[in-house]
Amino acid sequence: MRTLGIIGFGGFxxxxxxxxxxxxxxxxxxxxxxxxxxxxxxxxxxxLKETASKDIVILAVPVQFLESVLIDIKDYLIHGALVADVSSVKVKPISLMLKHLPETVDIIGTHPLFGPQSGKNGVKGLNMVICPVRSKKTRAIMHFFSNVLQLNVLERTPETHDKQMAYVQALTHFIGRSINEMDIPDVEQKTPAYQYLLDIKRNLGGDSMDLFLTIELENPYAKKVREEFMDALKNLDDRLENVKR
Incomplete structure (x- = not known):
């Protein structure tokens, strides 16, 4: 595998x-x-044709636009190519790749659990999820991630990935986006716990709206987790309002 094409040249x-x-x-x-x-x-x-005609093709586009990209590139892919996505959700992208890509190409779903902010000091030891779909190259790819990039590689099914990410990402980004839009202040009178909130605001506040929408709307399990969180907030607020003073 000597050549790599990356379709989507945004931040990630x-x-x-x-x-x-x-x-x-x-x-x-x-x-x-x-x-x-x-x-x-x-x-x-x-x-697009030149980039899609490589040995490995990585799709780094928002899930909302993935299907149109797959349709556009399917005839450009070479026999035996490996196609991988880096989406924050896995059930939908993998389903789309299986639907649109020819059987002559290998498919692997991936999700790097880091980005430009969290990986700014290096990626060694950070988590990388692999969802094997249809590939003879899975072990070689996992070896590269583990031993060359020194990532912590986790092999998961698309469903297991999305169920866990509904909490790990959807809930976290929902809270982080809320804190960012509140624009909570950095003050001298702060506790370590408050600093954690400021860190969440700093780490997630700069993420694109496309990423936020992908995490919240394209994960089939995210809505339920958001609803559970909002119910818990309301119940807690009701308890405070009902405290006898």
């Missing part, structure tokens, strides 16, 4: 280049002309 696509470029020839593409950023990062900018 650019973040990936830094960690993958030392090991493989990388070509990138995006609907927006970001060729100047590609040049700054010394990576090749290609057309």
């Amino acid at each position: 696509g650019q973040f990936m280049v830094k960690h993958l470029q030392p090991y493989i020839s990388v070509t990138v593409h995006d609907l927006t002309d970001l060729s100047h950023i590609a040049a700054e990062k010394d990576v090749t900018w290609g057309t």
